[in-house]
Amino acid sequence: MERISHLLHPSVEIGGVMTDSSARSTSASRPGAVLAVPGWAWSSVKAILSTVITLFGLVALTFFIGRLLPLDPVVAVLGDNISQAAYDAMYRQLGLDQPLLIQFLDYLRGVLVLDFGTALTTGRPVIDDITRVFPATLELATVAIIIGTGLGIPAGVFSAMYRGSWIDHIVRVVGLVGYSAPNFWLGLMGLVLFYATLGWIGGPGRINMIHEFDLIRVTGFYLVDTALAGQWVAFRNVFGHIILPASILGLGALAFISRMTRSFMIEQLSQEYVITARVKGLSWARTVWIHAFRNIAVQVLTVVVLSYAFLLEGAVLTETVFAWPGFGRYLTNALLAGDMNAVVGCTLLIGIIFVVLNLLCDLLYRIVDPRTR
Amino acid sequence: MPTMTLKASLRNARGLRRGATAIALFAAASAASAATPPNTLVMAWNIDAISTFDPAQSGEVVTNELIQNTCDALVNFAPEDERKIQPGFAHDWDVSEDGREITFHLRTGATFPSGNPVMAHDVAWSLQRVVHLGFGAAATLTEYGFTSDNVEEMIEAVDDETLVMRLDKPYPVNLIMHAIAANQASSVLDSQLIMEHEEDGDYGNRYLTTRTACVGPYRLSRWDAGEALILEANDEYWGDRPTLSRIFVRHVSEPGTQRLLLEQGDVDVARDLGPDDLADLSGSSTVTIEQTLRPQLFFWIFNLEDERFAHPEVRLAMRYLIDYEGLGDSVMNALGVPRASFVQLGAIGALDEDEGQPFSLDLERARELLAEAGFTEGFQANVIYGTLPHSAPIAQSVQQNASQVGIRLDLERMANAQLFARVRGREYQSAMLAWQTSVPDAHGNASRLVYNPDNSAEAQLTQYPAWRAAFYDEELNARVEEALLEADPDHRDQLYAELQRDVMETGPMAIMFQMYNVAGVRNEIQDWSWNGFRTYYTLASK
Numbered sequence: 052m053e054r055i056s057h058l059l060h061p062s063v064e065i066g067g068v069m070t071d072s073s074a075r076s077t078s079a080s081r082p083g084a085v086l087a088v089p090g091w092a093w094s095s096v097k098a099i100l101s102t103v104i105t106l107f108g109l110v111a112l113t114f115f116i117g118r119l120l121p122l123d124p125v126v127a128v129l130g131d132n133i134s135q136a137a138y139d140a141m142y143r144q145l146g147l148d149q150p151l152l153i154q155f156l157d158y159l160r161g162v163l164v165l166d167f168g169t170a171l172t173t174g175r176p177v178i179d180d181i182t183r184v185f186p187a188t189l190e191l192a193t194v195a196i197i198i199g200t201g202l203g204i205p206a207g208v209f210s211a212m213y214r215g216s217w218i219d220h221i222v223r224v225v226g227l228v229g230y231s232a233p234n235f236w237l238g239l240m241g242l243v244l245f246y247a248t249l250g251w252i253g254g255p256g257r258i259n260m261i262h263e264f265d266l267i268r269v270t271g272f273y274l275v276d277t278a279l280a281g282q283w284v285a286f287r288n289v290f291g292h293i294i295l296p297a298s299i300l301g302l303g304a305l306a307f308i309s310r311m312t313r314s315f316m317i318e319q320l321s322q323e324y325v326i327t328a329r330v331k332g333l334s335w336a337r338t339v340w341i342h343a344f345r346n347i348a349v350q351v352l353t354v355v356v357l358s359y360a361f362l363l364e365g366a367v368l369t370e371t372v373f374a375w376p377g378f379g380r381y382l383t384n385a386l387l388a389g390d391m392n393a394v395v396g397c398t399l400l401i402g403i404i405f406v407v408l409n410l411l412c413d414l415l416y417r418i419v420d421p422r423t424r
Numbered sequence: 425m426p427t428m429t430l431k432a433s434l435r436n437a438r439g440l441r442r443g444a445t446a447i448a449l450f451a452a453a454s455a456a457s458a459a460t461p462p463n464t465l466v467m468a469w470n471i472d473a474i475s476t477f478d479p480a481q482s483g484e485v486v487t488n489e490l491i492q493n494t495c496d497a498l499v500n501f502a503p504e505d506e507r508k509i510q511p512g513f514a515h516d517w518d519v520s521e522d523g524r525e526i527t528f529h530l531r532t533g534a535t536f537p538s539g540n541p542v543m544a545h546d547v548a549w550s551l552q553r554v555v556h557l558g559f560g561a562a563a564t565l566t567e568y569g570f571t572s573d574n575v576e577e578m579i580e581a582v583d584d585e586t587l588v589m590r591l592d593k594p595y596p597v598n599l600i601m602h603a604i605a606a607n608q609a610s611s612v613l614d615s616q617l618i619m620e621h622e623e624d625g626d627y628g629n630r631y632l633t634t635r636t637a638c639v640g641p642y643r644l645s646r647w648d649a650g651e652a653l654i655l656e657a658n659d660e661y662w663g664d665r666p667t668l669s670r671i672f673v674r675h676v677s678e679p680g681t682q683r684l685l686l687e688q689g690d691v692d693v694a695r696d697l698g699p700d701d702l703a704d705l706s707g708s709s710t711v712t713i714e715q716t717l718r719p720q721l722f723f724w725i726f727n728l729e730d731e732r733f734a735h736p737e738v739r740l741a742m743r744y745l746i747d748y749e750g751l752g753d754s755v756m757n758a759l760g761v762p763r764a765s766f767v768q769l770g771a772i773g774a775l776d777e778d779e780g781q782p783f784s785l786d787l788e789r790a791r792e793l794l795a796e797a798g799f800t801e802g803f804q805a806n807v808i809y810g811t812l813p814h815s816a817p818i819a820q821s822v823q824q825n826a827s828q829v830g831i832r833l834d835l836e837r838m839a840n841a842q843l844f845a846r847v848r849g850r851e852y853q854s855a856m857l858a859w860q861t862s863v864p865d866a867h868g869n870a871s872r873l874v875y876n877p878d879n880s881a882e883a884q885l886t887q888y889p890a891w892r893a894a895f896y897d898e899e900l901n902a903r904v905e906e907a908l909l910e911a912d913p914d915h916r917d918q919l920y921a922e923l924q925r926d927v928m929e930t931g932p933m934a935i936m937f938q939m940y941n942v943a944g945v946r947n948e949i950q951d952w953s954w955n956g957f958r959t960y961y962t963l964a965s966k
Contacts, residue, residue: 121838123845128475130483130560131844135884137558173649174476174633183648239680247684254690255681260466260672263652374468374676376651384472384650387811387839 102406106399110162113398114155114391122389128171145171158395167396172388177396180381185400186271187257188370188377192362194274194297199304200355206305207312211320212339222309229306237299238372245295253291255374262288296373300366304358311354315347348419356412363404460692462966465668465949468676468685469695471653477644478632479611480553483560485718485860488608492958493671494655495611495638498528498547498587499601503963506864506955507772509601513547513612513639514587517605523594523911528587528605534639534662536614542639542662544581549615550638551579551589551604553627563887564609564862567871568595593909596865596916598772603863606957613638641666641962650675655961667965686711686944692966693952694944698813702758702942711944715758718941718956719768719868720860722760722814724807724822725933728894730853732803736930741793742854743934745825747785752937755817760937765924766873768938770956773866773907773920780924790829802830809835809856810843818936819856848886850894858939859889864957866920867908874927875904895932 125141126133146154161168167177210222246254253259257273258266262285269276274293277286319325320343328338365379378397385393460466473484479491499517502508514528534542554561555575569592570578578590591600604610614637618628631637636644641663642655655671674691676682682694683701687710697705705711724742726733733739748762756762765780767773774780794800807823809815816837823833838846846852861868873889879896886892900923907919928935941959945952953960 121845122841123848124841126844126848127841129481131848132483132563132887133560134558134563134566134887137560137562138886140558170649172472172475174630175649180649184650242681242684247688254688255676255685256674259690260464260674261461371678372681374674374678374681376648376675380677381650387841389839389841 098410105406106402109402110159110395110399111155113395114158115151117389117391117394118151118154120389120391122387124171124389124391127388127390158392162399167399168392170385170393170396171390172385172393177393180393181378181396181400183271184376184378184381187375188363188365188379190272190274191293191297191300191366191370191375191377192359194293195300195362196304196355196359198298198301199308199358202301203305203308204312204351204355207309207314208316208339208344210309210313211316212335214317219313222313225302226306226310229302229304233368234299234303234366235368235372237302238296238369241295241299242372251291252295253288255292255372257292257375258285258289259292296369296375300362300369304362307358308351308354312347312351315350316343319343319346345419349416352412352415352419356408360405360408364401459689460672460948461670463668464670464672465693465961465964465966466672466674466691467693467695468682468691469673469693470677471673471675472650472677474647474649474653476629476633477636477647478559478629479550479608479613479638480557480561480627481559481629481632482608485720489959490644490653490655491608491611491636493961494636494640494642494644495608495613496640497607497612498605498610501602501606501864501955501957503953503955503960506770506957507602509598509606512606513542514605519597523597524591526589526591526597526600526605527582528589530585530587531662532585535660536617536637536639537643537658537660538614538617538637539660540614540616542612542614543584544587545584546615547587547610547612548579548581550613551610552576553613554609557627557629560887561607561609564604564607568600568604569593594911595908596911596913599863599865599867599908602865603868607862611638612640642671664962666962668961671961683944686946689946692946692949697942697944699755699758702944705944709947711946713758714943714945714952714954716941716954716956717761717768717770718860718939719771719862719864720858720939721763721766721768721869721935722812722818722856722858722937722939723933723935724854724856725847725889725893726854727850727852727892728932729850730805732797732799732805733854735797735799737793737797738799739932739934740929741790741797741829742822742826743783743928744786744790744793745822745829745831746783746934746936747821747825748781748783748936750785751818751821755814755821756937758940758942759814760939762936763938764928764935766869766927766931766933766935767866767920767924768861768864768869768956771861771864771866771868772913773917775921775924779921782928785825787825787828794829794831800830802832804832804834806834806836806853807856808843808846808852808854809837810840811837812858815856847892850881850892862957866924867904870904870907870920870923873933874900874923874931876901890932893932897930900927 124145124147125138129137129141142148146157158168165178169175170177170180173180206222210219213219242254245252265282266273266285267276267280269279273289274286277289325338325343328342329335365377365382367379367383369375370377370380382394382397385397469486471486474487476482477487477491479495482488482491496513498512498514500510500512502510514530516529518527530544530547536542551565552575555565555570556572565575580588582588617637618631621631622628623630634647639662641658641661643658645656646652646654652675653673657666657669676685679696679698679701682696683705685691686694702713706713726739726742728734743764752762761769762781763769764783765775767775767780769777769780794802807819809819819835823835826833843855843857847855847857859873861872876885876888876890876896878885879891879894883891903919903923907916907923910916910919941954941956948966950965951963953963
């Protein structure tokens with residue numbers, strides 16, 4: 052998804068898995084308690100079952116929708132200029148002559164052993180393609196979310212603290228730009244200014260060609276790989292390539308996070324405990340950062356995790372402008388070519404991302420909010 | 425609620441400012457100098473379409489160019505004139521008196537990158553394999569009488585250095601050289617290595633999906649789909665070693681990004697520049713715009729199963745709705761030239777530029793023709809088109825002109841895979857798309873855009889655009905066959921000229937433009953050589 056949706060409320064369920072503490076507290080007194088199964092075990096079983104059902108539904112839905120799309124995967128493989136005999140042979144080879152249910156069961160059997168089939172557009176196993184393109188997106192999204200969070204939370208808090216001041220106006224204008232300016236346009240303008248005119252950054256791609264041949268790929272995260280190898284010149288080059296697309300994606304995250312943080316914080320600052328703290332002589336900064344902020348931490352965490360999840364889906368337009376070989380472009384190309392093996396594999400990965408982040412979020416709730424323990 | 429003083433605000437912002445400055449300085453320090461390595465040609469190119477490196481299967485232009493530079497064919501298109509043939513892996517050839525047997529004399533002592541020696545058997549096997557697999561390239565051979573049953577007999581290695589090709593009819597030798605011997609179908613493959621990796625009788629098709637195994641100046645050393653591709657010069661190549669030992673293709677799909685990379689010197693060549701970029705770069709002191717006509721035609725095809733388009737007058741009227749001149753000067757400026765003939769400029773037998781495009785926007789003439797066909801009130805029809813950037817503006821221009829003669833055209837844009845599926849299945853009323861031939865001879869397109877051996881739906885001759893349009897004309901079929909086998913070159917040209925004039929009036933498609941190959945090339949690159957049929961990396965230098 053190119054832009055973070057502002058319509059999502061932080062308390063929404065992610066990936067269909069229950070996240071709030073009420074789910075856990077009620078589960079302990081249900082059948083698990085009668086069968087003398089510990090509450091945490093029953094809760095875990097429920098979470099796993101829910102995850103499996105969610106992922107199964109995702110695969111089934113994507114698979115069947117994919118088969119109903121009027122895209123021809125045979126033409127995607129063989130091109131337009133082929134005889135009907137060659138077409139029919141490939142049609143059979145791809146298993147498209149089988150009943151839909153058989154095709155689905157075959158596919159499902161493969162998925163269980165992590166075989167998502169072969170991508171028609173690249174001729175390689177889908178899992179290999181994903182393993183190659185996903186680190187590029189993960190690295191970009193991680194830097195973007197660090198920028199978005201690092202700037203968005205303080206901006207939101209300051210904006211709430213000094214509501215109506217010039218700093219509030221600036222944060223709101225930046226947020227508006229983050230929401231409304233197309234990333235495609237921002238990307239091109241950013242390249243013209245910082246790459247072509249000022250020469251401050253490394254330009255499109257993940258790394259300059261001169262370093263590409265010496266790069267030792269271990270994790271697929273170029274910042275990490277170059278640092279592990281002690282290739283500091285290459286590390287700086289990678290940083291120069293990632294900083295602009297990450298900043299542009301981070302701007303969208305910043306807009307979302309700062310607005311939500313501002314809104315949560317304004318609500319907190321009107322609470323009586325804030326006035327009490329101030330009356331007792333606590334400094335304004337301490338009141339906000341130590342007391343009020345702790346009360347919005349869970350909500351802010353949810354917003355950050357949601358933003359990160361959307362960034363991980365891949366930002367197609369940003370990846371296109373910056374020639375970034377990422378997940379979003381791979382998925383879009385696969386979809387346009389009717390490469391359903393790749394599409395279903397990617398969809399499943401997105402589902403897993405949401406589930407994993409949801410679980411991670413759940414874990415972090417316990418750390419930041421004692422009431423959820 | 426406290427308010428913030430300017431001083432306090434500045435104090436709070438100081439930390440952020442320091443951080444931003446540090447990041448900017450670090451990023452600035454990381455910007456590398458813009459120069460490509462002296463022994464490497466670096467290109468920015470949209471290489472999304474690559475899905476295999478098997479010459480028997482690949483049918484799209486990007487892969488074909490790469491295969492032509494990694495795999496020697498029997499003969500070569502001459503760089504300066506694609507109509508001329510020069511030796512390739514065959515250094516010489518003889519033709520029998522009856523014109524039905526060609527004997528190719530092959531290079532000796534050559535080896536594949538695997539170390540296996542290159543034998544005539546490899547050449548024969550490579551050609552036979554194309555027919556047996558039956559993918560897109562098979563039509564190159566089956567069109568001239570080769571079948572899975574006879575190909576072992578018709579293409580034979582008589583010894584280690586000699587290959588004999590037998591033909592079922594006395595086709596013009598030049599045509600066979602263009603259509604088969606210079607085509608990627610005759611790429612010389614390493615049969616021993618490939619058969620070691622055969623799976624389920626696939627002749628190594630899966631093995632060649634991601635690699636090359638042939639004799640040629642370069643070999644594929646890396647392909648990361650949607651990211652980059654590298655060709656390395658072959659040390660053991662029989663011919664001259666290329667000046668540029670490495671070809672690096674970076675996948676860049678956005679034309680604006682390609683232009684920035686080119687201007688900054690981070691790439692030597694940009695292959696997908698848009699009309700605006702080309703116009704801006706035309707006055708550049710560091711970049712030269714290279715342009716050559718390619719054998720690709722962009723046309724508006726009509727389905728004759730639709731009774732309105734079955735009227736020749738209606739199809740002719742549609743031609744008068746196309747603003748060839750206006751579009752040529754705007755949307756298609758630097759991308760293509762107006763062309764109405766089915767034979768591309770530069771091909772043997774082609775009408776010249778003026779005679780091959782006699783139409784102009786003429787709404788009055790269109791109205792008359794529609795009235796002759798009984799459509800004085802006009803009609804409504806659908807036009808489908810794909811993702812080629814110029815399709816939409818051309819379709820919109822035609823739509824606007826059509827509305828003035830009472831024809832309502834509904835435009836529908838779709839993914840190319842969907843477009844091709846609809847057109848192949850005759851599930852459309854009219855469509856705009858491109859077609860590219862692999863032969864610099866009038867027969868290349870006559871055999872597909874005019875000729876239709878069997879118009880029945882059951883025949884499923886989906887590789888014939890004429891069949892896709894449900895266009896069948898027995899007389900035109902006979903004239904295509906006659907021109908094909910005509911031995912006298914002048915008379916052959918005359919037959920094709922007459923055929924083009926007639927088909928421009930009655931044919932199933934309004935051909936609109938012939939496309940250019942266009943590239944922005946930095947001045948450091950010398951001897952960038954190409955024609956409509958191939959690009960010669962071996963000739964380029966820095």
